[in-house]
Amino acid sequence: MSSADVEEANALKLQGNKAFQQHDWQKAVEFYTKAIEKYDKEPSFFCNRAQAHIKLEAFGYAVADATRALELDPSYVKAYWRRALANTAILNPKAALKDFRTVVQKDPNNRDARLRLAECEKLVRRIEFEKAIEVSDPPSAFEDLNIDAIVVDDSYDGVRLGNEMTQEFIDDMIERFRNGKKIHRKYAFQIVKNVLDIIKKEPTLMEIDVEEGTTLTICGDTHGQYFDLLEIFRLNGYPSKDHAYLFNGDFVDRGSWSTEIALLLYAYKWLYPNRMFLNRGNHETDDMNKVYGFEGECKAKYNERLFQVFSESFSALPLATLVGKKYLVLHGGLFSDDNTTLDDIRKINRHNQRQPGQSGLMMEMLWTDPQPTPGRGPSKRGVGFQFGPDVTKRFCEKNGLEAIIRSHEVRMNGYEIEHDGRCITVFSAPRYCDATENKGAYINVGPDLKLNYNVFDAVPHPDIKPMAYATNSLMSMMMM
Incomplete structure (x- = not known):
């Protein structure tokens, strides 16, 4: 991999960032993808593309990109954060909970992360409670409504x-x-x-x-x-x-x-x-x-x-x-x-x-x-x-x-x-x-x-x- 390829990849990332700032999420994905094709060892390329995928509601792709970023850099806090957001969006809060905990562990002074962790814990408890009381054939919601x-x-x-x-x-x-x-x-x-x-x-x-x-x-x-x-x-x-x-x-x-x-x-x-x-x-x-x-x-x-x-x-x-x-x-x-x-x-x-x-x-x-x-x-x-x-x-x-x-x-x-x-x-x-x-x-x-x-x-x-x-x-x- 030549230094010219790395330089070109970084330039493509900057174009992706610009498209993202303009709310053109699809174009941002395209630029980040081109950057990855030039140089696939930079975790920020994958993490940025994960964020663009979140905006496009391609949450499965976002999870995959954040995971790839973490394979390249296991200490990348932003990638844990974005993977947690994507898993929350696809109603997989247990997986999100693990990542939010990691974010708080690695960045204990992050007040926002602690708040999101608490919310995710609350969501998991609620889902488990609702499953526990769920009945197979619930009565009509109109049954006792006059x-x-x-x-x-x-x-x-x-x-x-x-x-x-x-x-x-x-x-x-x-x-x-x-x-x-x-x-x-x-x-x-x-x-x-x-x-x-x-x-x-x-x-x-x-x-x-x-x-x-x-x-x-x-x-x-x-x-x-x-x-x-x-x-x-x-x-x-x-x-x-x-x-x-x-x-x-x-x-x-x-x-x-x-x-x-x-x-x-x-x-x-x-x-x-x-x-x-x-x-x-x-x-x-x-x-x-x-x-x-x-x-x-x-x-x-x-x-x-x-x-x-x-x-x-x-x-x-x-x-x-x-x-x-x-x-x-x-x-x-x-x-x-x-x-x-x-x-x-x-x-x-x-x-x-x-x-x-x-x-x-x-x-x-x-x-x-x-x-x-x-x-x-x-x-x-x-x-x-x-x-x-x-x-x-x-x-x-x-x-x-x-x-x-x-x-x-x-x-x-x-x-x-x-x-x-x-x-x-x-x-x-x-x-x-x-x-x-x-x-x-x-x-x-x-x-x-x-x-x-x-x-x-x-x-x-x-x-x-x-x-x-x-x-x-x-x-x-x-x-x-």
Whole structure:
């Protein structure tokens, strides 16, 4: 290895640092990778790339890079720190705990590290306690909740809700949320209960057509970015009898208006059950909600019971939607077995398996990602796996599909068409978590089933940071 190679590698690292400072995480990864290709004995190259991977939510890659940095320098405190953050993000707090302890041991005056260690210890204890008291068939969260008995006192200044959802109530709710107000908790419970009753009757694989004179809009992750959701509606039109919407999971967590988004989408689902369609995402799950903010937000704005009823409703959401028999819309991606068919999706009993777990079809549908190379590979997230263009081609041909439409990942232009046009990613949270300079996108589909891509920018929002309600501030640190 020549000194010129080392010098060039360091110059590439500096370019990576500059890209990172500009919040172009992907470009930063590319520069750090080029630096490593020039000289792979410098631990900071791997540690810096680990941090960029954390920003891209490629937590599995981040763990691998931090581990490689520690192999080169076992005393590298920053690498232990970053590996701990990445393991926390993929809900592996026991592994994170070991690294946080190492950080504190090596840097005992680091007050922040001691605080994070205490939080991680608390998280591990909580998870162990919840596992210990877990029951296999829990009762409904609505079982002893008498919604009718909840009184809305005279001081409530919003539109009243009766036994049916109305556009008047939704219009008032939109403005209340825009102005930092809440709806009454009775109405929140009513909305979730009525939507639960609707979606429990829906199949695991919804099958819809785009009728003459109507439009279907497919949106990806919105992640609690309420004001960007309103921008979609402003630009593209609100849900109506002639304008259907399909939201492809991850409505909640991270952004700090998750209850507002969930309640608004649910209110429209109640008003237009055959025009508002909701797929489940990997963030409509208990383990993610308890770490990434939705549980904390429900408790802060309403109460713990609201989170419990939302949790029950999330487990009843359909897992995928088949549009016009041509497009399979699902949150994550495809399967570990090439023999998997649409019928296998139809047969999933999502009501018996409320949470996706670490394996099986439900986990794969919520967690997997595409990769450019053929075959299947390890997950950059540390959960699930990645699938190549050949996997997508075989699945589409076997099931008579033109393409799959998925979400689950930031795309800098809001959407991306991969795998020879057969794998389409749409992401609808622009300037994701106030940290990534990405656009948002949505897809309009008419009766001819042609896909019309629309890109939009983030809009201003009140000065509340992402992850404001996360129960563990380790998560909010990753957004900084």
